[in-house]
Amino acid sequence: VKMAGNNSYTIVEYFGGDDGYRCGYCKNDKGNFSHAGMWSHSMTVQDYQDLIDRGWRRSGKYVYKPIMKKTCCPQYTIRCHALNFQPSKSHKKILKKMNKYISKGDLPAAQEDGEPMDSVCEDAGPREPTKVCQSDLKVVASADIKDEIPNRSAAEEVQKNSKGxxxxxxxxxxxxxxxxxxxxxxxxxxxxxxxxxxxxxxxxSRPPSRKAKDLRKERRLQKDQKRQHGAGVLPPKPAHTNQPKTLEEFINESLEDSSSDRLEVRLVRSNPPSPQFKASFDASYQVYKLYQMAIHKDPPDKPSESQFRRFLCDSPLEAEHSPDGPEMGYGSFHQQYWLDGRIVAVGVIDILPTCVSSVYLYYHPDFTSLSLGSYSALREIAFTRKLQKQSTKLCYYYLGFYVHSCPKMRYKGQYRPADLLCPESYTWVSVEQCIPLLNNSRYARLNQDPDAGDSQAVKDVGRALVLHKRTVMPYIVYSCKFKGRSDKAEVQEYASLVGQDCAERILLYRS
Known part of the structure; x- marks a missing residue:
């Protein structure tokens, strides 16, 4: 068996158990259930892409999957087709509100924001994991196992309407x-x-009235014509089109203003930490601390620096680069929003082979009224579209979990076109088809085709790879060497949750 990815394996420890814990959506003290979780010592971006396409999600290095039929608030993985996204009226209002603030400094009156609640498993991590090192791993293969492991390359917030x-x-x-x-x-x-x-x-006798935005466009055009005329260049004739404005045009409207340099969005790699990430770490952490205390009502000692590192800075994802991938490569990043020279918001994201996955968003409480959760989601969709020009497969924006039973979380369904992941067939179904089903029942099989099955259903658990004492081997070899161990049911459950392909690539740690 050869090494996968950038000479690295995904190495995980699986933790079984059905213990319920407090739900971050309905606040039920024992209503939230996960199939369990995995502590990931390292993970390739392709393995994580395949896992989130089976309903998994990470919080730091902890990766978890809800028990959909049992949990009080079923959480469906949701993705937006970024290339076909068109901003709605409410999205345009949010963009215009930000542009108005950037150009004129008008901060809207404070409004009540919803809580970003994709972090419900933050404190549900497993016991202390075993130390595992990638180096010096020996590999054992059985004759019936293929010779190669293939290289398979927020806090969101809900902006409520004002009740004024x-x-x-x-x-x-x-x-x-x-x-x-x-x-x-x-x-x-x-x-x-x-x-x-x-x-x-x-x-x-008077000229017909005209819209203010048309007058602004005309004034800008006249200024451009004067500049070009002074340089001896004839101005091009404006192209008239009935096409609706793109998302990028709405975002960039304020860039024509001289004060647009007030806002800067910086992408910094968080794992391994880049020099820019290290230099801005303390400023970013202070914003997180203020956010947790103001929005989540945490006591001052809870959002500690170590908790911040564990939750939002640590990541199992290996930094990977590919000739046909995005310029900055794949992995985990922080997208920092700098306003007038200081950080006001940070979007934590993962760049994966086919998507940008939103992990969390935190912001300075002074800017709550700017709807920064929704604004950052729109910026991340635009960012996904930009990356798609460099990597054609990267065309989706994942918003974490859609929770239909929690009205505050339904806003994610408005970033359309969008799909929800069927929890039984692991196929994608459009939100429009899913909503009637979820109106009738909290849990639903979203794919209504009874013949649609799980293409990654486990066929042979013996082919799952395990890691024992730095030695890589198929589970069938491991079980023959240690016949007295009764862990087949646990390995079978693990393999069914990650799927056959991932089970044959990921190393499951065995003590």
Whole structure:
């Protein structure tokens, strides 16, 4: 058996058990169940891609999978088709709100934000893992095992609508009236007196009214023409199109303003930590600490530096580079949002062979009203689209778990087109088809085709690879060498959860 990936294996310890723990969604003290979890000493990006496509998710180096039929709030893996994404009206409002703040410094009034709750397993980690080293691993293979392991290359937040009172709508002007017509409109908070109208329509001597955004575009075009004319360049004629604005155009609207340099988004590798990550570590941690205390009501001693490292900085993912992959490579990163020279938000992401996976988002509480959770998700979708130009397979944006039984988490379904992962067939089904099923039942088999099965169902547990005393061997060899051990049921359960291919690549630690 040869080494996989960048001369490294995925090495995990599997922990069985069905103990319930407190649910971060409905707050049930014993209602949240995982099939158990795995402590990952190291992991290739392809193995993690395959695991999240079977409903797994990581919190630091701990990887877990909910028991969908048993847990109080079933958690369905959700992905957005980034290339076909079009921002909704609410998304456009969020982008415009940020652009307005960047260009004019107008911070909206504070609003109540929902909690980012994809971190529910943060404190549900396993017992202290065994020390395992990649170096000096011996490999034992049986004759019926193939000779090669293939190289298989937030805190999200929910932005609630403001509950401020809606201003009453003005009565529309009658079609015909004379100068003596008086319109009186009175509400609890507004009194209007309108004396108006000759019924002759718009004043023909005046130019027709135009939208403010069209006037702004015209002024920008005139400035460009003056600059180009001064340089002796004839300005191109503007192209008129009925195509809707792209996500990138909405994001970049503020970049035409001279104050756009106020906001900078920096991508820094967190594992192994880059020099830029190390230099900004303390500033990033201080934002996390403030966030946890303000949003999650943590006591000051809980969001410690070691907890921050374990939860959001440590990652099992190996840094990998591929000729047809993105320029920065694959692995774990922090996407830092710098405003006026200081960090105001950090998106923790994994860049994998076919997706950008959102891990968590934290931000400075002073900027709660900017809806930074939703804003960062839109930026990460745009980032996924940018990476797809470098790596054609990388075209999805994973938003973690969709929890239909928790209304605050349904917002993830609005980043469309989107799919949910069927917990039985492990196939993708469009959100539109899933919602009626989830309205009827918290748990549902999303793929309604009874013949659709799990293509990675375990056929031969004996082919699963295990690691024992730094020696790699198929489980069938291990079980023959140690006949007195009764761990077949546990290995069978592990293999069924990770799937046949992963079981034949990942090393399952055996003490």
């Amino acid at each position: 009172e809606q201003m009453p709508k003005l009565l529309t002007q009658p079609a015909f009236c004379n100068e003596s017509t008086i319109l009186n409109y009175q509400s609890e908070s507004v009194k209007l007196k309108v004396t108006h109208c000759t019924g002759l329509g718009a004043d023909p």
